[in-house]
Amino acid sequence: MRHKLLLLTSNNERYRELLSSCHLPEIVLLGDETSNILEANIWLAEPALAAPLLPHAKNLTWMQSTIAGVDALVKPRQRKDYQLTNVRGVFGPLMSEYLFGYLLAHQREHQKYKNQQAEKIWLPGNFKTLQGQNLLLLGTGNIAKHLAKTAKHFGMNVTGINRGAKPTQGFDKVDTLANISHHLTQADAVASILPSTSQTRGSLNAELLSLMKPGAIFFNLGRGDVLDLDALYMQLTKNNDQHAILDVFNQEPLPKEHPIWTLDNVIITPHIAAPSFPEQVVEIFSNNYHKLLQGEQLSHEVNFARGY
Amino acid sequence: MRHKLLLLTSNNERYRELLSSCHLPEIVLLGDETSNILEANIWLAEPALAAPLLPHAKNLTWMQSTIAGVDALVKPRQRKDYQLTNVRGVFGPLMSEYLFGYLLAHQREHQKYKNQQAEKIWLPGNFKTLQGQNLLLLGTGNIAKHLAKTAKHFGMNVTGINRGAKPTQGFDKVDTLANISHHLTQADAVASILPSTSQTRGSLNAELLSLMKPGAIFFNLGRGDVLDLDALYMQLTKNNDQHAILDVFNQEPLPKEHPIWTLDNVIITPHIAAPSFPEQVVEIFSNNYHKLLQGEQLSHEVNFARGY
Structure with a gap:
């Protein structure tokens, strides 16, 4: 397997279920153990959960955010040496x-x-x-x-x-x-x-x-x-x-x-105007993963300098 | 003056004001006295107010309803010897x-x-x-x-x-x-x-x-x-x-x-979904009045047999 995927969401179980029914070649979905933070090269993650763990993510090359707001990840002193994509177009x-x-x-x-x-x-x-x-x-x-x-x-x-x-x-x-x-x-x-x-x-x-x-x-x-x-x-x-x-x-x-x-x-209201549905996030992730395999440009790429 | 107009609405004052600023040739706007029911050939009226007075309306040839619902005017034994138009398209x-x-x-x-x-x-x-x-x-x-x-x-x-x-x-x-x-x-x-x-x-x-x-x-x-x-x-x-x-x-x-x-x-709610604004009713009335003067067919004509 070329790619190792880590989930960092408040609903990993649902994401596992949805990902298992996708055709995602050459990828292994890692367990939730902390040790896997080191190993994974791809993260499917909520920015607030991912941000504090970034310093330990030695192999991270691409992170797909599960939400639109990535401000937790684009602060001045944070790592910018990986590709960050978010979800757009569905809200x-x-x-x-x-x-x-x-x-x-x-x-x-x-x-x-x-x-x-x-x-x-x-x-x-x-x-x-x-x-x-x-x-x-x-x-x-x-x-x-x-x-x-x-x-x-x-x-x-x-x-x-x-x-x-x-x-x-x-x-x-x-x-x-x-x-x-x-x-x-x-x-x-x-x-x-x-x-x-x-x-x-x-x-x-x-x-x-x-x-x-x-x-x-x-x-x-x-x-x-x-x-x-x-x-x-x-x-x-x-x-x-x-x-x-x-x-x-x-x-x-x-x-x-x-x-x-x-x-x-x-x-x-408690941040409910336009929730990300895991179904939509997984669809965006899956499309981006296939682009990655084909060497194409990923969709919804975040510009670290601009901040969104 | 060829035409005599009677108002039968719950807001005659507002209608008088709006009508006075319209170009309506060859028409006289009658006062609200009961005696004018006999004389008027044109009524601008709410169906529920007009219905009980119809038997006295000797000269009535055209009634413009101020609302869409004309069921008070199309019952089997009621007069159908005049032209009835209602308001549509604005609701x-x-x-x-x-x-x-x-x-x-x-x-x-x-x-x-x-x-x-x-x-x-x-x-x-x-x-x-x-x-x-x-x-x-x-x-x-x-x-x-x-x-x-x-x-x-x-x-x-x-x-x-x-x-x-x-x-x-x-x-x-x-x-x-x-x-x-x-x-x-x-x-x-x-x-x-x-x-x-x-x-x-x-x-x-x-x-x-x-x-x-x-x-x-x-x-x-x-x-x-x-x-x-x-x-x-x-x-x-x-x-x-x-x-x-x-x-x-x-x-x-x-x-x-x-x-x-x-x-x-x-x-x-108290019948507020789509009120008729007098401004819109007067615009429809005025357009229809000019068609009447030109001998053209009026807009939004009610079919008495169909009931709307």
Whole structure:
């Protein structure tokens, strides 16, 4: 066998099961013993589990991440002498279900009508539609492109933010993070799908958040550390007509002490917007493994310098 | 002035304001006095308000309904000696916001995560996606076509039910109401957008409802009397893994005595899924009025025999 594969996931059993039904020639799947860290040349791994073990991984040449967020692996002093690939392209539809589920629940006032039902009150109210509203997407990658497509289907105007303001199909406008202020003041809904990089970390700070317009709704769907959570807490305490839907946090689980848990205008979910399904990860791994055998370039390669 | 227009809506003031800014030659807008019922040849009216006054409307030649549902005007013994038009084509996007807002809230378990947040519990759960689920749409008209489009965007399989099982763009399959049983047993979500006609009234009865599969979610978005509400109540009492989202009722407001108000697996909203905005109604009226002046055929004409 030319290749030795190590699993480092919170669900190794499921991965073993799925890998056993794949055609993967010239590979042996190692057991979970610590000693195998030295031996394996390929890792199928969750970044947070893999990061502390990297110094011991003498033979590692390729790591397939089971998730999109690889920031635990691209820090300045970490090893960059192996090939790192992540999973992409499968999260857009799930993220759309999450974002538009919560956005529609908000705009179409699910909670108000639920409260009325509890009192048997029949009272049609004023009415907001997504049609003609402005959505600001921070990020214009695969996930953001899918979100933009859903937003256009619902008749929204969509502005995207990326590094070079490069025109991106499916967006009405694209601009840079440096010019975000203008767009924030116009947006009815703002969603961050930004990766965690040296440029994005902490970029959604008190000053930017204060530019959101009355009644705006903010989503954090990318990485937790892009947002200053305490600043958001202050912003939403002062502006209870603004709302936030948060799925990712700098520290997960979000500590019970954080006061944002209890704000009425905040919804907190436990990083469930777009889970990686092992089935999809194994499919991506298997495709990449066959490319490796053929000497082809792997898909979804992470650029260590860029950080995603 | 050749034409005399009477308003019969619950919001005449708003309609007066909007009409005053339209270019409508050769028409006089009458006041709201009862005596004007005799004089007017054109009515812009809500069917439920217009129906009891029809016998007195000596000069009526054309009525523009402000809503889609005209069943109050097409009953067997009612006058059919005038031209009746309704509003169409504007409800699809609003209905999609309603249906997919509640469908996503259900599948992505908004209530469960809200309850967890109240206890500061961080617990990702199992996960359902709309992708690959089956949506059964009762009706294949303009609204259903738009719902089908949204459903396809979310990766669902869409079956439509119409009178002749005539193939309809945007649906994966189309069949007749007579063959509904088979499709009901397969559907993860069922939505009725049926008009109220002699064939559809009461058609969603205990027998059909009992065919819904475990965990299915049922929407009534069309007309209330298509559904046997007491049968649905019994069905959902016995099967608490099934859910219903109800926006229209045979009697509106839904009487406070009806036990369905209090079922945990039912959401009741006060006929708000797709309201007619006076702006849209006036635009349709104005277009039709210009067609009338030109001697052209009016848009959205109701067929009294068919009932919609």
